[in-house]
Amino acid sequence: MIVVTGATGNVGRALVERLVADGRPVRALTRDPQRAELPAGAEVVRLQHDRPEALFEGATKLFLYVQAGTDLPAAARAAGVRHVVLLSSGIIQDGADETHPIHVMHATVERAIRDSGLEWTFLRPNAFATNALHWAPQIRSGNTVRGVFAGGLSAPIHEDDIAAVAERALLDPGHEGAVHRLTGPEAISNADQIATIGRVIGRDLDFVEVAPDQAGPELFPHLPPQLRESLLASFAATVGVPPEITTTVEKITGTPARTFATWAEDHADDFRA
Secondary structure, three states: OEEEOOOOOHHHHHHHHHHHHOOOOEEEEEOOHHHOOOOOOOEEEEOOOOOHHHHHOOOOEEEEEHHHOOOHHHHHHHHOOOEEEEEOOOOOOOOOOOOOHHHHHHHHHHHHHHHHOOEEEEEEEOOEHHHHHHHHHHHHHOOEEEEOOOOEEEOOEOHHHHHHHHHHHHHOOOOOOEEEEEOOOOOEEHHHHHHHHHHHHOOOOEEEEOOHHHOOOOOOOOOOHHHHHHHHHHHHOOEOOOOOOOOHHHHHHOOOOOOHHHHHHHOHHHHOO
16 A cells, blocks of 8 residues: 555646556545545545554555655554655755755755655655646736746756656666756747746737836735745746756656646646637
């Protein structure tokens, strides 16, 4: 049995679909099973922290979404789980700002896993292609997209490529104690992401750059002010700076990582009115 936390998130859902398609027993943890809409072959269970050991009965593997909590690794170990694959973050690397809120969050869970006695594999992806979905409301309502740092560069990774690596790390031997840094295959600017989405949906989209000090809650509606400021500083550091690009996806899965254009084609309906 493989337990998947964050099962209705972008990566977790893709992983559950992959494991079910491969005929693997999957227990998908979610806060709202009634609305999960996960594959019929998955055992969908409500994530509850009052008796976490019950979530892992009969399981030997765990895919952990960092926001599921720091209490789960020890509970999983006590229930018989032996190996955890953590969806961590590429922000954790040598020379990184260890006070950055995203760094602190992921490093805390990595430490809890190391202390739990579990065998572990850490996946550290950089920019997610799904980050582009925060532009979707603007694109659905018009052809002008307001955003920060038009020249900010990243190598966005498709969520299913992360899921593909997670699947192999869970099913294949040799990933214990490994840290896998994951990226997409090519650099692309924020402005070019918008242009790519426009080409896919058949519209000419314009990126209008907004000064960072004017990027208020309307551009980042779900982020608290402190985190928004930290992210803006991180985004500023990407302008004109070539991003890290790895070939880890292809090395582990045998298939090259998908481009941002492919991701946009897969998500075209999310940007259509």
